Amino acid sequence: MTGNGRHRILMTLDAVGGVWQYAMGLARELKRGGHTIVFAGLGPAPSPAQHTEASAIGTVTWLSSPPDWLARSAKELEGLPAELSRLVEEHAIDLVHLNAPSQAVGLNVPCPVAAVSHSCVVTWFQAVRGEAPSTGDWAWHKDVNADGLKRAGIAIAPSASHAEALKRSYGEIPHLHVVHNAVEAAPVETRRERMVSAAGRWWDEGKNGRILDAAAGRIDIPIFAAGPTRGENGSGIFFTHVMSVGPLSNAETRELMAQTSIFVSPSIYEPFGLAALEAAHAATPLILADIPTYREVWGDAAVFFDPHDAEDLAEAIEQLMGNPQKREALGQAAREQASRYTLARQAAEMQALYAGAVARYRNGS
Numbered sequence: 055m056t057g058n059g060r061h062r063i064l065m066t067l068d069a070v071g072g073v074w075q076y077a078m079g080l081a082r083e084l085k086r087g088g089h090t091i092v093f094a095g096l097g098p099a100p101s102p103a104q105h106t107e108a109s110a111i112g113t114v115t116w117l118s119s120p121p122d123w124l125a126r127s128a129k130e131l132e133g134l135p136a137e138l139s140r141l142v143e144e145h146a147i148d149l150v151h152l153n154a155p156s157q158a159v160g161l162n163v164p165c166p167v168a169a170v171s172h173s174c175v176v177t178w179f180q181a182v183r184g185e186a187p188s189t190g191d192w193a194w195h196k197d198v199n200a201d202g203l204k205r206a207g208i209a210i211a212p213s214a215s216h217a218e219a220l221k222r223s224y225g226e227i228p229h230l231h232v233v234h235n236a237v238e239a240a241p242v243e244t245r246r247e248r249m250v251s252a253a254g255r256w257w258d259e260g261k262n263g264r265i266l267d268a269a270a271g272r273i274d275i276p277i278f279a280a281g282p283t284r285g286e287n288g289s290g291i292f293f294t295h296v297m298s299v300g301p302l303s304n305a306e307t308r309e310l311m312a313q314t315s316i317f318v319s320p321s322i323y324e325p326f327g328l329a330a331l332e333a334a335h336a337a338t339p340l341i342l343a344d345i346p347t348y349r350e351v352w353g354d355a356a357v358f359f360d361p362h363d364a365e366d367l368a369e370a371i372e373q374l375m376g377n378p379q380k381r382e383a384l385g386q387a388a389r390e391q392a393s394r395y396t397l398a399r400q401a402a403e404m405q406a407l408y409a410g411a412v413a414r415y416r417n418g419s
Contacts, residue, residue: 060088061148061408064141065112066157067093068121069100070286071255072328073153073172075304079237081111083401092145094138096121096157098286103303115141122156123175124286128194135160149408155202155209156195166411169206173325174199177219181323181345182260186223200224207411210404212326215346219325231407234351235326236400242337242389243312250277250371251314251338253307253329256298257285260323262343263293268364269320270295275375277318280307304332312336315381316374319343322361327351334392339384341370355391357384 063084067077081091091112096119100108108114119134134157142150142163152158155169175195179187187193203209203220209227211217212235221227254261256279263279270277271294280302284290302310307329311317317333318341327347330340334355342348343361357374360366374381 062090064092064147065151066153068097083397156198158202158205166207166415168208170210176223216325233403236395236397240335246315250316251311252318253280256283257289262320262322263291265364266320267296269367272368334388337385337389339381355387
């Protein structure tokens with residue numbers, strides 16, 4: 055173990071979606087605090103720009119095991135414990151930070167393990183389909199996640215809403231903690247275009263792109279959607295009315311958000327919602343799906359709509375676009391609320407959990 059409470063941390067991640075941004079932001083802050091980071095990537099390889107970004111923070115290794123959302127069965131995950139154990143030994147790791155509970159299954163390492171549930175198939179099915187997957191290609195995820203949550207020394211959820219969803223799906227999790235997500239702040243753009251921005255992995259049914267597209271067809275205000283419309287798992291969506299700009303870098307996506315008059319998130323499944331937080335840092339007023347997570351994170355600092363009603367979303371956009379004073383007030387309210395979710399605060403809370411886990415491990419408890 056490194057001295058002065060500084061740890062060598064092995065952190066898993068993938069290069070697709072919000073986990074990458076989460077890992078980069080947190081790891082960068084942990085490095086500033088004196089910790090050493092080793093990244094273990096799963097799934098599609100990072101882009102050259104992503105690899106450069108991660109390498110500036112710590113050591114980057116890409117594994118052969120897939121992330122659980124690309125695996126066809128639990129058997130495909132069986133090689134992961136050996137790959138992680140090798141890295142723990144090679145880098146004298148003090149703590150393993152897993153960005154999916156399933157990655158703790160079968161893992162036996164001489165250090166504590168923390169597992170963060172950014173999302174999971176079971177809670178996704180509950181929110182999007184109204185029931186857990188009991189049969190078929192996804193049913194195995196419930197047992198795997200339950201086992202992983204049990205094996206991890208501490209479990210973390212990015213919101214109290216997601217923590218409750220985990221407990222409804224897997225039962226009581228005594229070592230479950232809530233640490234809200236965070237992103238870097240950004241400058242506020244003073245010139246706004248009469249258009250709406252949205253961002254997400256639109257191939258994911260939980261992002262609710264269908265309702266966004268239907269709402270776009272009811273108004274003459276352009277909606278620009280950043281993010282992929284085709285996923286690695288074969289899922290996809292075709293926008294008819296929304297103007298898809300495809301995958302953008304995080305910097306490009308945040309620039310788009312800052313230039314638009316409104317940001318919309320129609321998601322019906324969102325354990326936290328980093329895109330909304332990024333838009334709020336730019337003082338872009340938020341119109342969000344009325345789901346527990348967004349109510350928890352944003353309170354009165356956003357306009358909410360029925361995520362199953364395209365007309366409700368269209369009306370919300372038109373009314374807010376037609377009210378510059380309200381847009382200004384909501385943008386400032388969103389930015390003020392966003393200021394509560396800082397990387398320094400997130401890293402401090404995670405470091406406290408790490409320190410407690412390391413202390414308990416050393417004491418044999």
